[in-house]
Amino acid sequence: MRLEVERLTLGYGRRTILAEASLEPLPGGAITALIGPNGAGKSTLLRGLAGLLPARGSVRLDGEEMAGQSLERRARSIAYMPQSLPQGVALTVMEALVGALKASPTAEGMPSARAAAERALALLERLGIAELALVGLDRLSGGQRQLAGLAQALVRRPRVLLLDEPTSALDLRHQLGVMRLVRELTLQHGLVTVLVVHDLALAARFADRVVMIGEGRVRAQGTPEETLTPAMLAEVYGVSARVERCSHGHLQVLADAPL
Ligand SMILES: Nc1ncnc2c1ncn2[C@@H]1O[C@H](COP(=O)(O)OP(=O)(O)OP(=O)(O)O)[C@@H](O)[C@H]1O
Ligand SMILES: [Mg+2]
Known part of the structure; x- marks a missing residue:
C-alpha cells in the first residue's frame, strides 16, 4: 500500500x-x-x-x-473522520457503526447483519466504550463522541x-x-x-x-526529528520553542513565547 x-x-x-x-x-x-x-x-x-x-x-x-x-x-x-462530527444525528452508537458498514461496503464486501454487529461491538470494546453501544450519539460527551466517530471510521477496515x-x-x-x-x-x-x-x-x-x-x-x-526543529517552529508557528528529549528519550516540544 x-x-x-x-x-x-x-x-x-x-x-x-x-x-x-x-x-x-x-x-x-x-x-x-x-x-x-x-x-x-x-x-x-x-x-x-x-x-x-x-x-x-x-x-x-x-x-x-x-x-x-x-x-x-x-x-x-478510504475512511475519513472529520474534525467536527455532525450534530443532531438521532442514532445510537451501534446503529451509527452498522450504518457506516452498510452505507459503504469495503473491498471485502458486505458483512452479514450479525457479523456487522459483532465487529462493531468488538471495536467499541477495544476503544473502551462498549457500554455506550446503545446510547444516542446526541447524549455523548465531547470525548465520547470523538471515540464513537473514530469507531465509525475504523469499523469499515x-x-x-x-x-x-x-x-x-x-x-x-x-x-x-x-x-x-x-x-x-x-x-x-x-x-x-x-x-x-x-x-x-x-x-x-x-x-x-x-x-x-x-x-x-x-x-x-x-x-519527527527532521521536521520538529526550533527553526521550523519559529518560521511556521511563530513561536520560540525548545525541542528536547525527555528522560524516556521521547521528543518534547516546549513552546516558550510567541515571536
Ligand atoms: N468550507 C469552507 N469554505 C471556505 N473556506 C474554508 C472552508 N473550510 C476552510 N476554509 C478556509 O481554508 C483555510 C484552511 O482551513 P483548514 O480548515 O484547512 O485549516 P486547518 O489547518 O485545518 O486549521 P485548524 O487547525 O484550525 O483546524 C482557512 O483560511 C479557512 O478559512
Ligand atoms: Mg482543521
Missing part, C-alpha cells in the same frame, strides 16, 4: 487554499502526522485526500489515480485511514489509547494512516513521518 500525492491544488470556490502540494510517498504501515497552525490548510488537505473537494493534481493509491473516481469507489478503500484531530477532545489516557490502537491497526494491516494533530509531543511519539503545513504550503516533511 502506498499513497502518492503530487501537485495537489485545493480550495473552496475560487479561493485556493493549498497550492501544488507534493508529498513524499506515504507508505503503508506508517502514520503520517499533518501539523501546522490554525487555518494552515490541514483539514483541507485531508478532505482533498478523501476526495471531498474538487482538486487539481494527482492522488494515487498503489499507482491507481483516485482523482476521477466516484466517492463510492474511493470509500471502499479501510486501507487508508484519514483522521482529523482524533484526540483533540480526549483525556490523557484515551489519547494514548487511541494513538496506540491506531498504530497497532496501521502496522497490523499495513494501512496508510494520515492524521491531523496539534499536540506535537503526540505527533513526535506516534508518527513515523510529519508533514508541516503553513499558509497553504508544505513547509517541511520527514521524520
Whole structure:
C-alpha cells in the first residue's frame, strides 16, 4: 500500500487554499502526522485526500489515480473522520457503526447483519466504550463522541485511514489509547494512516513521518526529528520553542513565547 500525492491544488470556490502540494510517498504501515497552525490548510488537505473537494493534481493509491473516481469507489478503500462530527444525528452508537458498514461496503464486501454487529461491538470494546453501544450519539460527551466517530471510521477496515484531530477532545489516557490502537491497526494491516494533530509531543511519539503545513504550503516533511526543529517552529508557528528529549528519550516540544 502506498499513497502518492503530487501537485495537489485545493480550495473552496475560487479561493485556493493549498497550492501544488507534493508529498513524499506515504507508505503503508506508517502514520503520517499533518501539523501546522490554525487555518494552515490541514483539514483541507485531508478532505482533498478523501476526495471531498474538487482538486487539481494527482492522488494515487498503489499507482491507481483516485482523482476521477466516484466517492463510492474511493470509500471502499478510504475512511475519513472529520474534525467536527455532525450534530443532531438521532442514532445510537451501534446503529451509527452498522450504518457506516452498510452505507459503504469495503473491498471485502458486505458483512452479514450479525457479523456487522459483532465487529462493531468488538471495536467499541477495544476503544473502551462498549457500554455506550446503545446510547444516542446526541447524549455523548465531547470525548465520547470523538471515540464513537473514530469507531465509525475504523469499523469499515479501510486501507487508508484519514483522521482529523482524533484526540483533540480526549483525556490523557484515551489519547494514548487511541494513538496506540491506531498504530497497532496501521502496522497490523499495513494501512496508510494520515492524521491531523496539534499536540506535537503526540505527533513526535506516534508518527513515523510529519508533514508541516503553513499558509497553504508544505513547509517541511520527514521524520519527527527532521521536521520538529526550533527553526521550523519559529518560521511556521511563530513561536520560540525548545525541542528536547525527555528522560524516556521521547521528543518534547516546549513552546516558550510567541515571536
Ligand atoms: N468550507 C469552507 N469554505 C471556505 N473556506 C474554508 C472552508 N473550510 C476552510 N476554509 C478556509 O481554508 C483555510 C484552511 O482551513 P483548514 O480548515 O484547512 O485549516 P486547518 O489547518 O485545518 O486549521 P485548524 O487547525 O484550525 O483546524 C482557512 O483560511 C479557512 O478559512
Ligand atoms: Mg482543521
